[in-house]
Amino acid sequence: MHFPLLYFIGLISCLNGVISQHEPDIFHSCTVMRIVSNGGFHRNVTTIVKITAENISLNQVSCRVVLTQRLSAGVYVDQYEVARQKPFGGPEMYTSQEMDIEQPEYLSPPDTELVALGWQSHSGSLLQSVVTLPLHLRYHRPTTHDGYVNVTISAPAVSLACTTLVPGLECRPKREVSTAASQIPDVMCHSTFLKCHMTGPKLLQLALPVAQKDWSLFVSTTTILVSVTCTIVLAYTVMRATHTTNISLKTKHT
Structure with a gap:
Protein backbone atom coordinates (compact mmCIF):
# COMPACT_ATOMS: atom_id res chain seq x y z
CA MET A 1 0.00 0.00 0.00
CA HIS A 2 2.86 2.35 0.84
CA PHE A 3 5.02 1.23 -2.08
CA PRO A 4 3.84 3.92 -4.58
CA LEU A 5 4.38 6.64 -1.97
CA LEU A 6 7.89 5.40 -1.13
CA TYR A 7 8.68 5.14 -4.83
CA PHE A 8 7.52 8.72 -5.40
CA ILE A 9 9.60 10.04 -2.47
CA GLY A 10 12.66 8.18 -3.74
CA LEU A 11 12.16 9.56 -7.26
CA ILE A 12 11.90 13.16 -5.96
CA SER A 13 15.08 12.71 -3.86
CA CYS A 14 16.94 11.35 -6.86
CA LEU A 15 15.85 14.25 -9.04
CA ASN A 16 16.87 16.75 -6.37
CA GLY A 17 20.31 15.14 -6.20
CA VAL A 18 20.75 15.32 -9.97
CA ILE A 19 19.63 18.96 -10.07
CA SER A 20 21.95 19.97 -7.21
CA GLN A 21 24.88 18.23 -8.90
CA HIS A 22 24.31 20.23 -12.08
CA GLU A 23 23.46 23.51 -10.40
CA PRO A 24 25.72 26.07 -12.13
CA ASP A 25 28.44 27.68 -10.06
CA ILE A 26 28.45 31.47 -10.03
CA PHE A 27 32.15 31.39 -10.93
CA HIS A 28 32.76 30.12 -14.43
CA SER A 29 36.56 30.22 -14.43
CA CYS A 30 39.52 31.27 -12.30
CA THR A 31 43.10 31.57 -13.54
CA VAL A 32 46.27 32.44 -11.62
CA MET A 33 49.60 33.52 -13.09
CA ARG A 34 52.80 34.33 -11.19
CA ILE A 35 55.88 36.25 -12.33
CA VAL A 36 59.19 36.38 -10.42
CA SER A 37 61.58 39.32 -10.77
CA ASN A 38 64.88 40.39 -9.16
CA GLY A 39 67.50 37.97 -7.87
CA GLY A 40 69.54 37.00 -4.83
CA PHE A 41 67.89 37.12 -1.42
CA HIS A 42 65.22 39.67 -2.37
CA ARG A 43 62.66 38.76 -5.03
CA ASN A 44 59.34 40.19 -6.17
CA VAL A 45 56.49 37.79 -6.93
CA THR A 46 53.60 39.25 -8.94
CA THR A 47 50.34 37.29 -8.83
CA ILE A 48 47.58 37.95 -11.37
CA VAL A 49 44.11 36.54 -10.60
CA LYS A 50 41.32 36.54 -13.19
CA ILE A 51 37.80 35.42 -12.24
CA THR A 52 34.80 35.12 -14.54
CA ALA A 53 31.36 34.95 -12.92
CA GLU A 54 28.05 33.64 -14.25
CA ASN A 55 24.50 34.73 -13.38
CA ILE A 56 25.77 37.58 -11.23
CA SER A 57 27.47 40.91 -11.76
CA LEU A 58 30.65 41.39 -9.77
CA ASN A 59 29.72 45.06 -9.42
CA GLN A 60 26.86 44.03 -7.14
CA VAL A 61 28.86 42.08 -4.56
CA SER A 62 31.18 43.32 -1.84
CA CYS A 63 33.96 40.75 -1.75
CA ARG A 64 37.74 40.73 -1.65
CA VAL A 65 40.07 38.26 -3.31
CA VAL A 66 42.14 36.42 -0.71
CA LEU A 67 45.33 34.48 -1.47
CA THR A 68 46.31 31.78 1.01
CA GLN A 69 50.03 31.21 0.62
CA ARG A 70 51.87 28.49 2.53
CA LEU A 71 55.56 29.31 2.79
CA SER A 72 58.40 27.02 3.79
CA ALA A 73 60.92 27.93 6.46
CA GLY A 74 63.36 29.25 3.87
CA VAL A 75 61.31 32.23 2.74
CA TYR A 76 59.07 34.95 4.19
CA VAL A 77 57.15 38.09 3.28
CA ASP A 78 57.84 41.03 5.59
CA GLN A 79 54.39 42.06 6.87
CA TYR A 80 55.65 45.48 7.93
CA GLU A 81 56.98 46.17 4.45
CA VAL A 82 53.59 45.21 2.99
CA ALA A 83 51.80 47.40 5.57
CA ARG A 84 53.69 50.45 4.30
CA GLN A 85 52.13 49.88 0.87
CA LYS A 86 48.55 49.92 2.19
CA PRO A 87 48.06 53.75 2.17
CA PHE A 88 48.99 53.70 -1.53
CA GLY A 89 46.44 51.05 -2.50
CA GLY A 90 48.53 48.05 -1.50
CA PRO A 91 47.19 44.74 -0.12
CA GLU A 92 46.57 43.68 3.46
CA MET A 93 48.48 40.70 4.83
CA TYR A 94 47.54 38.51 7.78
CA THR A 95 49.88 35.88 9.22
CA SER A 96 49.23 32.84 11.38
CA GLN A 97 52.08 33.62 13.79
CA GLU A 98 54.65 36.22 14.77
CA MET A 99 57.59 36.37 12.41
CA ASP A 100 61.27 36.82 13.22
CA ILE A 101 62.92 38.17 10.08
CA GLU A 102 66.42 37.76 11.52
CA GLN A 103 66.30 33.99 12.05
CA PRO A 104 68.02 31.63 9.59
CA GLU A 105 66.15 28.93 7.72
CA TYR A 106 67.00 26.08 10.09
CA LEU A 107 65.53 27.95 13.10
CA SER A 108 62.35 29.22 11.41
CA PRO A 109 58.99 27.41 11.22
CA PRO A 110 56.87 27.34 8.06
CA ASP A 111 54.15 29.97 7.86
CA THR A 112 50.72 30.50 6.31
CA GLU A 113 49.92 33.98 5.07
CA LEU A 114 46.72 35.50 3.78
CA VAL A 115 46.80 38.44 1.39
CA ALA A 116 43.52 40.32 0.92
CA LEU A 117 43.46 42.08 -2.45
CA GLY A 118 40.01 43.44 -3.26
CA TRP A 119 38.53 44.43 -6.63
CA GLN A 120 41.18 46.20 -8.67
CA SER A 121 39.52 46.09 -12.08
CA HIS A 122 36.24 44.56 -13.17
CA SER A 123 33.82 44.77 -16.03
CA GLY A 124 30.48 43.09 -15.46
CA SER A 125 31.30 39.41 -15.01
CA LEU A 126 35.10 39.70 -15.41
CA LEU A 127 37.46 40.43 -12.50
CA GLN A 128 41.23 40.94 -12.58
CA SER A 129 43.29 41.51 -9.44
CA VAL A 130 47.08 42.00 -9.36
CA VAL A 131 49.45 42.08 -6.38
CA THR A 132 53.25 42.21 -6.07
CA LEU A 133 54.78 40.92 -2.84
CA PRO A 134 58.40 41.40 -1.74
CA LEU A 135 59.78 37.94 -1.05
CA HIS A 136 62.83 37.51 1.21
CA LEU A 137 64.88 34.34 1.42
CA ARG A 138 66.51 33.32 4.68
CA TYR A 139 70.13 32.30 5.19
CA HIS A 140 70.70 28.56 4.90
CA ARG A 141 73.34 26.22 6.24
CA PRO A 142 76.47 25.69 4.11
CA THR A 143 76.12 22.97 1.51
CA THR A 144 78.44 20.44 -0.10
CA HIS A 145 76.83 20.85 -3.52
CA ASP A 146 77.38 23.54 -6.14
CA GLY A 147 76.75 26.44 -3.76
CA TYR A 148 73.00 26.77 -4.38
CA VAL A 149 69.84 25.53 -2.70
CA ASN A 150 66.35 25.51 -4.19
CA VAL A 151 63.49 27.10 -2.30
CA THR A 152 60.08 25.90 -3.49
CA ILE A 153 56.96 28.09 -3.36
CA SER A 154 53.65 26.33 -3.91
CA ALA A 155 50.70 27.81 -5.74
CA PRO A 156 48.42 30.05 -3.66
CA ALA A 157 44.83 29.06 -2.92
CA VAL A 158 42.21 31.61 -4.00
CA SER A 159 39.06 32.42 -2.03
CA LEU A 160 36.71 35.36 -1.44
CA ALA A 161 36.02 37.29 1.75
CA CYS A 162 32.59 38.95 1.47
CA THR A 163 30.87 41.44 3.74
CA THR A 164 27.45 40.02 2.78
CA LEU A 165 26.05 36.63 1.83
CA VAL A 166 26.27 36.08 -1.92
CA PRO A 167 23.64 33.78 -3.51
CA GLY A 168 25.31 30.65 -4.81
CA LEU A 169 28.56 31.24 -2.89
CA GLU A 170 29.39 28.48 -0.44
CA CYS A 171 30.71 29.79 2.87
CA ARG A 172 33.25 27.93 4.94
CA PRO A 173 32.21 26.98 8.49
CA LYS A 174 33.87 29.07 11.17
CA ARG A 175 35.76 26.05 12.49
CA GLU A 176 37.51 25.76 9.09
CA VAL A 177 38.56 29.40 8.93
CA SER A 178 42.18 29.84 9.94
CA THR A 179 43.43 32.20 12.63
CA ALA A 180 44.84 34.49 9.99
CA ALA A 181 41.54 34.60 8.07
CA SER A 182 39.61 35.56 11.18
CA GLN A 183 41.66 38.78 11.36
CA ILE A 184 40.11 40.19 8.15
CA PRO A 185 37.55 42.80 9.29
CA ASP A 186 33.85 42.91 8.34
CA VAL A 187 33.71 39.44 6.79
CA MET A 188 30.39 37.60 6.93
CA CYS A 189 31.23 34.88 4.41
CA HIS A 190 34.66 33.40 3.74
CA SER A 191 34.20 31.24 0.66
CA THR A 192 35.61 27.83 0.02
CA PHE A 193 38.67 27.76 -2.22
CA LEU A 194 37.92 28.39 -5.88
CA LYS A 195 39.06 25.87 -8.48
CA CYS A 196 41.70 27.91 -10.29
CA HIS A 197 43.87 27.00 -13.25
CA MET A 198 47.55 27.88 -13.00
CA THR A 199 49.03 29.60 -16.04
CA GLY A 200 52.63 28.46 -15.84
CA PRO A 201 54.34 26.15 -13.32
CA LYS A 202 52.47 25.33 -10.11
CA LEU A 203 55.72 25.33 -8.13
CA LEU A 204 58.21 28.19 -8.23
CA GLN A 205 61.83 27.06 -7.85
CA LEU A 206 64.09 29.85 -6.55
CA ALA A 207 67.85 29.16 -6.60
CA LEU A 208 69.59 30.73 -3.60
CA PRO A 209 73.39 31.09 -3.29
CA VAL A 210 74.82 29.63 -0.06
CA ALA A 211 78.27 28.97 1.37
CA GLN A 212 80.09 25.73 0.57
CA LYS A 213 81.58 23.51 3.26
Whole structure:
Protein backbone atom coordinates (compact mmCIF):
# COMPACT_ATOMS: atom_id res chain seq x y z
CA MET A 1 0.00 0.00 0.00
CA HIS A 2 2.86 2.35 0.84
CA PHE A 3 5.02 1.23 -2.08
CA PRO A 4 3.84 3.92 -4.58
CA LEU A 5 4.38 6.64 -1.97
CA LEU A 6 7.89 5.40 -1.13
CA TYR A 7 8.68 5.14 -4.83
CA PHE A 8 7.52 8.72 -5.40
CA ILE A 9 9.60 10.04 -2.47
CA GLY A 10 12.66 8.18 -3.74
CA LEU A 11 12.16 9.56 -7.26
CA ILE A 12 11.90 13.16 -5.96
CA SER A 13 15.08 12.71 -3.86
CA CYS A 14 16.94 11.35 -6.86
CA LEU A 15 15.85 14.25 -9.04
CA ASN A 16 16.87 16.75 -6.37
CA GLY A 17 20.31 15.14 -6.20
CA VAL A 18 20.75 15.32 -9.97
CA ILE A 19 19.63 18.96 -10.07
CA SER A 20 21.95 19.97 -7.21
CA GLN A 21 24.88 18.23 -8.90
CA HIS A 22 24.31 20.23 -12.08
CA GLU A 23 23.46 23.51 -10.40
CA PRO A 24 25.72 26.07 -12.13
CA ASP A 25 28.44 27.68 -10.06
CA ILE A 26 28.45 31.47 -10.03
CA PHE A 27 32.15 31.39 -10.93
CA HIS A 28 32.76 30.12 -14.43
CA SER A 29 36.56 30.22 -14.43
CA CYS A 30 39.52 31.27 -12.30
CA THR A 31 43.10 31.57 -13.54
CA VAL A 32 46.27 32.44 -11.62
CA MET A 33 49.60 33.52 -13.09
CA ARG A 34 52.80 34.33 -11.19
CA ILE A 35 55.88 36.25 -12.33
CA VAL A 36 59.19 36.38 -10.42
CA SER A 37 61.58 39.32 -10.77
CA ASN A 38 64.88 40.39 -9.16
CA GLY A 39 67.50 37.97 -7.87
CA GLY A 40 69.54 37.00 -4.83
CA PHE A 41 67.89 37.12 -1.42
CA HIS A 42 65.22 39.67 -2.37
CA ARG A 43 62.66 38.76 -5.03
CA ASN A 44 59.34 40.19 -6.17
CA VAL A 45 56.49 37.79 -6.93
CA THR A 46 53.60 39.25 -8.94
CA THR A 47 50.34 37.29 -8.83
CA ILE A 48 47.58 37.95 -11.37
CA VAL A 49 44.11 36.54 -10.60
CA LYS A 50 41.32 36.54 -13.19
CA ILE A 51 37.80 35.42 -12.24
CA THR A 52 34.80 35.12 -14.54
CA ALA A 53 31.36 34.95 -12.92
CA GLU A 54 28.05 33.64 -14.25
CA ASN A 55 24.50 34.73 -13.38
CA ILE A 56 25.77 37.58 -11.23
CA SER A 57 27.47 40.91 -11.76
CA LEU A 58 30.65 41.39 -9.77
CA ASN A 59 29.72 45.06 -9.42
CA GLN A 60 26.86 44.03 -7.14
CA VAL A 61 28.86 42.08 -4.56
CA SER A 62 31.18 43.32 -1.84
CA CYS A 63 33.96 40.75 -1.75
CA ARG A 64 37.74 40.73 -1.65
CA VAL A 65 40.07 38.26 -3.31
CA VAL A 66 42.14 36.42 -0.71
CA LEU A 67 45.33 34.48 -1.47
CA THR A 68 46.31 31.78 1.01
CA GLN A 69 50.03 31.21 0.62
CA ARG A 70 51.87 28.49 2.53
CA LEU A 71 55.56 29.31 2.79
CA SER A 72 58.40 27.02 3.79
CA ALA A 73 60.92 27.93 6.46
CA GLY A 74 63.36 29.25 3.87
CA VAL A 75 61.31 32.23 2.74
CA TYR A 76 59.07 34.95 4.19
CA VAL A 77 57.15 38.09 3.28
CA ASP A 78 57.84 41.03 5.59
CA GLN A 79 54.39 42.06 6.87
CA TYR A 80 55.65 45.48 7.93
CA GLU A 81 56.98 46.17 4.45
CA VAL A 82 53.59 45.21 2.99
CA ALA A 83 51.80 47.40 5.57
CA ARG A 84 53.69 50.45 4.30
CA GLN A 85 52.13 49.88 0.87
CA LYS A 86 48.55 49.92 2.19
CA PRO A 87 48.06 53.75 2.17
CA PHE A 88 48.99 53.70 -1.53
CA GLY A 89 46.44 51.05 -2.50
CA GLY A 90 48.53 48.05 -1.50
CA PRO A 91 47.19 44.74 -0.12
CA GLU A 92 46.57 43.68 3.46
CA MET A 93 48.48 40.70 4.83
CA TYR A 94 47.54 38.51 7.78
CA THR A 95 49.88 35.88 9.22
CA SER A 96 49.23 32.84 11.38
CA GLN A 97 52.08 33.62 13.79
CA GLU A 98 54.65 36.22 14.77
CA MET A 99 57.59 36.37 12.41
CA ASP A 100 61.27 36.82 13.22
CA ILE A 101 62.92 38.17 10.08
CA GLU A 102 66.42 37.76 11.52
CA GLN A 103 66.30 33.99 12.05
CA PRO A 104 68.02 31.63 9.59
CA GLU A 105 66.15 28.93 7.72
CA TYR A 106 67.00 26.08 10.09
CA LEU A 107 65.53 27.95 13.10
CA SER A 108 62.35 29.22 11.41
CA PRO A 109 58.99 27.41 11.22
CA PRO A 110 56.87 27.34 8.06
CA ASP A 111 54.15 29.97 7.86
CA THR A 112 50.72 30.50 6.31
CA GLU A 113 49.92 33.98 5.07
CA LEU A 114 46.72 35.50 3.78
CA VAL A 115 46.80 38.44 1.39
CA ALA A 116 43.52 40.32 0.92
CA LEU A 117 43.46 42.08 -2.45
CA GLY A 118 40.01 43.44 -3.26
CA TRP A 119 38.53 44.43 -6.63
CA GLN A 120 41.18 46.20 -8.67
CA SER A 121 39.52 46.09 -12.08
CA HIS A 122 36.24 44.56 -13.17
CA SER A 123 33.82 44.77 -16.03
CA GLY A 124 30.48 43.09 -15.46
CA SER A 125 31.30 39.41 -15.01
CA LEU A 126 35.10 39.70 -15.41
CA LEU A 127 37.46 40.43 -12.50
CA GLN A 128 41.23 40.94 -12.58
CA SER A 129 43.29 41.51 -9.44
CA VAL A 130 47.08 42.00 -9.36
CA VAL A 131 49.45 42.08 -6.38
CA THR A 132 53.25 42.21 -6.07
CA LEU A 133 54.78 40.92 -2.84
CA PRO A 134 58.40 41.40 -1.74
CA LEU A 135 59.78 37.94 -1.05
CA HIS A 136 62.83 37.51 1.21
CA LEU A 137 64.88 34.34 1.42
CA ARG A 138 66.51 33.32 4.68
CA TYR A 139 70.13 32.30 5.19
CA HIS A 140 70.70 28.56 4.90
CA ARG A 141 73.34 26.22 6.24
CA PRO A 142 76.47 25.69 4.11
CA THR A 143 76.12 22.97 1.51
CA THR A 144 78.44 20.44 -0.10
CA HIS A 145 76.83 20.85 -3.52
CA ASP A 146 77.38 23.54 -6.14
CA GLY A 147 76.75 26.44 -3.76
CA TYR A 148 73.00 26.77 -4.38
CA VAL A 149 69.84 25.53 -2.70
CA ASN A 150 66.35 25.51 -4.19
CA VAL A 151 63.49 27.10 -2.30
CA THR A 152 60.08 25.90 -3.49
CA ILE A 153 56.96 28.09 -3.36
CA SER A 154 53.65 26.33 -3.91
CA ALA A 155 50.70 27.81 -5.74
CA PRO A 156 48.42 30.05 -3.66
CA ALA A 157 44.83 29.06 -2.92
CA VAL A 158 42.21 31.61 -4.00
CA SER A 159 39.06 32.42 -2.03
CA LEU A 160 36.71 35.36 -1.44
CA ALA A 161 36.02 37.29 1.75
CA CYS A 162 32.59 38.95 1.47
CA THR A 163 30.87 41.44 3.74
CA THR A 164 27.45 40.02 2.78
CA LEU A 165 26.05 36.63 1.83
CA VAL A 166 26.27 36.08 -1.92
CA PRO A 167 23.64 33.78 -3.51
CA GLY A 168 25.31 30.65 -4.81
CA LEU A 169 28.56 31.24 -2.89
CA GLU A 170 29.39 28.48 -0.44
CA CYS A 171 30.71 29.79 2.87
CA ARG A 172 33.25 27.93 4.94
CA PRO A 173 32.21 26.98 8.49
CA LYS A 174 33.87 29.07 11.17
CA ARG A 175 35.76 26.05 12.49
CA GLU A 176 37.51 25.76 9.09
CA VAL A 177 38.56 29.40 8.93
CA SER A 178 42.18 29.84 9.94
CA THR A 179 43.43 32.20 12.63
CA ALA A 180 44.84 34.49 9.99
CA ALA A 181 41.54 34.60 8.07
CA SER A 182 39.61 35.56 11.18
CA GLN A 183 41.66 38.78 11.36
CA ILE A 184 40.11 40.19 8.15
CA PRO A 185 37.55 42.80 9.29
CA ASP A 186 33.85 42.91 8.34
CA VAL A 187 33.71 39.44 6.79
CA MET A 188 30.39 37.60 6.93
CA CYS A 189 31.23 34.88 4.41
CA HIS A 190 34.66 33.40 3.74
CA SER A 191 34.20 31.24 0.66
CA THR A 192 35.61 27.83 0.02
CA PHE A 193 38.67 27.76 -2.22
CA LEU A 194 37.92 28.39 -5.88
CA LYS A 195 39.06 25.87 -8.48
CA CYS A 196 41.70 27.91 -10.29
CA HIS A 197 43.87 27.00 -13.25
CA MET A 198 47.55 27.88 -13.00
CA THR A 199 49.03 29.60 -16.04
CA GLY A 200 52.63 28.46 -15.84
CA PRO A 201 54.34 26.15 -13.32
CA LYS A 202 52.47 25.33 -10.11
CA LEU A 203 55.72 25.33 -8.13
CA LEU A 204 58.21 28.19 -8.23
CA GLN A 205 61.83 27.06 -7.85
CA LEU A 206 64.09 29.85 -6.55
CA ALA A 207 67.85 29.16 -6.60
CA LEU A 208 69.59 30.73 -3.60
CA PRO A 209 73.39 31.09 -3.29
CA VAL A 210 74.82 29.63 -0.06
CA ALA A 211 78.27 28.97 1.37
CA GLN A 212 80.09 25.73 0.57
CA LYS A 213 81.58 23.51 3.26
CA ASP A 214 84.58 22.76 1.05
CA TRP A 215 85.64 26.39 1.37
CA SER A 216 85.57 26.45 5.18
CA LEU A 217 89.32 25.76 5.59
CA PHE A 218 90.26 28.35 2.94
CA VAL A 219 87.94 31.00 4.41
CA SER A 220 89.13 30.36 7.98
CA THR A 221 92.82 30.47 7.00
CA THR A 222 92.38 33.63 4.92
CA THR A 223 90.45 35.33 7.73
CA ILE A 224 93.17 34.54 10.28
CA LEU A 225 95.97 35.72 7.98
CA VAL A 226 94.18 38.98 7.18
CA SER A 227 93.43 39.60 10.87
CA VAL A 228 97.05 38.95 11.93
CA THR A 229 98.43 41.11 9.09
CA CYS A 230 96.12 44.02 9.93
CA THR A 231 97.02 43.73 13.62
CA ILE A 232 100.76 43.85 12.86
CA VAL A 233 100.36 46.83 10.52
CA LEU A 234 98.22 48.68 13.05
CA ALA A 235 100.65 47.98 15.90
CA TYR A 236 103.62 49.11 13.78
CA THR A 237 101.79 52.33 12.81
CA VAL A 238 100.94 53.13 16.43
CA MET A 239 104.50 52.43 17.62
CA ARG A 240 106.02 54.56 14.86
CA ALA A 241 103.64 57.45 15.58
CA THR A 242 104.46 57.24 19.28
CA HIS A 243 108.20 57.17 18.55
CA THR A 244 107.92 60.23 16.28
CA THR A 245 105.98 62.12 18.94
CA ASN A 246 108.59 61.38 21.60
CA ILE A 247 111.41 62.62 19.31
CA SER A 248 109.48 65.84 18.65
CA LEU A 249 108.98 66.45 22.37
CA LYS A 250 112.67 65.89 23.12
CA THR A 251 113.66 68.29 20.33
CA LYS A 252 111.45 71.03 21.76
CA HIS A 253 112.87 70.66 25.24
CA THR A 254 116.46 70.87 24.04
